[in-house]
Amino acid sequence: MELTNITGLKGQVTIPGDKSISHRSIMLGSIAKGITEVHNFLEGADCLATIECFRKLGIEIEKNQDTVVVHGKGLHGLTPPTDILDVGNSGTTTRLLAGILCGQEFDSKISGDESLNSRPMKRIMEPLTQMGANISSILRNDCAPLYITKGKLHGFHYDSPIASAQVKSCILLAGLYADGETSVTEPNLSRNHTELMLKEFGADLMSAHELTNTRTTASVRPCQELYGQKITVPGDISSAAYFIAAGLLVPDSEILIKDIGINPTRAGFLKVCEDMGGDIILQNEHFCGGERVADILVRTSNLHGITIEGSIIPTLIDEIPIIAVMAAMAEGTTIIRDAEELKVKETDRIETVTDNLKAMSCDVTPTFDGMIIEGGKPLLGATIHTLLDHRIAMAFSIAALVAEGTTNILDSDCVDVSYPSFYDTFELLL
Numbered sequence: 001m002e003l004t005n006i007t008g009l010k011g012q013v014t015i016p017g018d019k020s021i022s023h024r025s026i027m028l029g030s031i032a033k034g035i036t037e038v039h040n041f042l043e044g045a046d047c048l049a050t051i052e053c054f055r056k057l058g059i060e061i062e063k064n065q066d067t068v069v070v071h072g073k074g075l076h077g078l079t080p081p082t083d084i085l086d087v088g089n090s091g092t093t094t095r096l097l098a099g100i101l102c103g104q105e106f107d108s109k110i111s112g113d114e115s116l117n118s119r120p121m122k123r124i125m126e127p128l129t130q131m132g133a134n135i136s137s138i139l140r141n142d143c144a145p146l147y148i149t150k151g152k153l154h155g156f157h158y159d160s161p162i163a164s165a166q167v168k169s170c171i172l173l174a175g176l177y178a179d180g181e182t183s184v185t186e187p188n189l190s191r192n193h194t195e196l197m198l199k200e201f202g203a204d205l206m207s208a209h210e211l212t213n214t215r216t217t218a219s220v221r222p223c224q225e226l227y228g229q230k231i232t233v234p235g236d237i238s239s240a241a242y243f244i245a246a247g248l249l250v251p252d253s254e255i256l257i258k259d260i261g262i263n264p265t266r267a268g269f270l271k272v273c274e275d276m277g278g279d280i281i282l283q284n285e286h287f288c289g290g291e292r293v294a295d296i297l298v299r300t301s302n303l304h305g306i307t308i309e310g311s312i313i314p315t316l317i318d319e320i321p322i323i324a325v326m327a328a329m330a331e332g333t334t335i336i337r338d339a340e341e342l343k344v345k346e347t348d349r350i351e352t353v354t355d356n357l358k359a360m361s362c363d364v365t366p367t368f369d370g371m372i373i374e375g376g377k378p379l380l381g382a383t384i385h386t387l388l389d390h391r392i393a394m395a396f397s398i399a400a401l402v403a404e405g406t407t408n409i410l411d412s413d414c415v416d417v418s419y420p421s422f423y424d425t426f427e428l429l430l
């Protein structure tokens with residue numbers, strides 16, 4: 001995809017459904033009793049992989065336009081898959097599905113693409129094994145393919161060394177099949193979509209803000225059944241982030257982005273935009289199925305560098321590539337630290353972000369847990385090596401809109417993983 005700089009992005013856009021919530025709607029819908037109707041489901045490759053996995057586990061899932069109907073068969077209604085479960089590029093599918101499969105009576109195997117099969121799975125294998133699960137890495141390298149056989153899960157408390165919603169959710173979902181209470185404490189609060197949705201489905205769950213002892217513990221008790229729900233998935237803040245950044249950076253722009261999920265455990269990006277001096281206004285705030293939603297009005301702004309560290313990091317982890325692009329255009333220095341998790345995403349995002357920013361003539365230094373960006377110098381068009389990482393493709397497409405000359409985004413089709421219509425949305429604003 002070749003892109004050049006532009007001015008004056010104007011108009012109103014809606015953004016496809018949230019990826020994290022779409023995954024969870026299929027998973028919980030499948031193990032709940034009765035029908036779950038999901039509106040504004042994200043038809044990205046990752047979420048479609050989740051649908052295919054649950055179909056292989058015997059669940060009927062109908063898909064028409066943006067509505068998905070899941071015919072849930074109850075907590076113990078999944079049936080043995082006849083084939084390996086292919087999770088494609090999706091870490092979320094892998095780790096949450098593994099939690100559910102550890103509670104089943106049958107054997108299963110999970111595998112994905114080359115990037116997925118190189119991502120760390122010890123982070124779930126270790127606590128699941130402590131719970132009594134039988135889960136192993138087939139190649140004995142602590143990565144997928146994973147092999148799961150019947151175990152006997154017992155209630156368990158896990159002190160997670162990392163703030164990861166995938167680890168937390170995996171343990172809580174396994175906890176639905178345990179013989180007692182299961183709880184997870186994380187060093188900082190990660191996105192709590194699993195906790196919110198489990199509650200909607202009738203689980204006996206206490207989430208972080210309700211427990212007085214610590215803000216970062218969630219616990220679940222076994223229950224008889226979950227019950228199918230009607231879910232409207234809010235627009236994905238991680239996808240909206242590219243258009244918010246475009247609105248802030250592209251001269252003479254004003255964009256209204258409708259119905260975006262702004263769950264505080266997820267929307268750290270909005271605070272960063274404000275702290276950098278961005279002109280952002282939230283309108284029409286309301287709740288939808290336990291999730292906070294708003295319209296976001298953004299106008300071109302002069303940004304300045306800031307330091308981003310500590311407990312905000314898990315609330316914006318997927319937005320760091322686009323934050324880095326904003327930092328390159330902002331006056332002064334931006335420091336990002338405590339973000340070592342970036343190394344184990346679809347690519348090592350410390351490396352892919354800093355390599356590509358350097359290619360665009362930005363003064364950036366990678367560090368062991370983040371990066372230091374000296375902003376304010378013009379970016380120059382370049383060839384961007386996405387390494388098939390969707391977030392890199394989208395973040396550098398925005399950089400291309402404000403860079404001098406032409407930028408060539410290699411393998412730009414990888415946006416299909418989380419936002420197949422990404423380039424079409426742009427057309428609406430030109």
Ligand SMILES: O=C(O)C1=C[C@@H](OP(=O)(O)O)[C@@H](O)[C@H](O)C1
Nearest residue numbers: 020092163164165166167317318
């Ligand atoms: O739970 C989720 O839906 C996700 C959690 C995050 O991963 P970690 O839990 O590994 O940090 C995030 O990076 C990923 O895109 C989606």
Ligand SMILES: C=C(OP(=O)(O)O)C(=O)O
Nearest residue numbers: 089090091092318345391
């Ligand atoms: C890291 C991501 O997703 P996952 O871990 O589900 O592959 C992402 O979407 O940026």
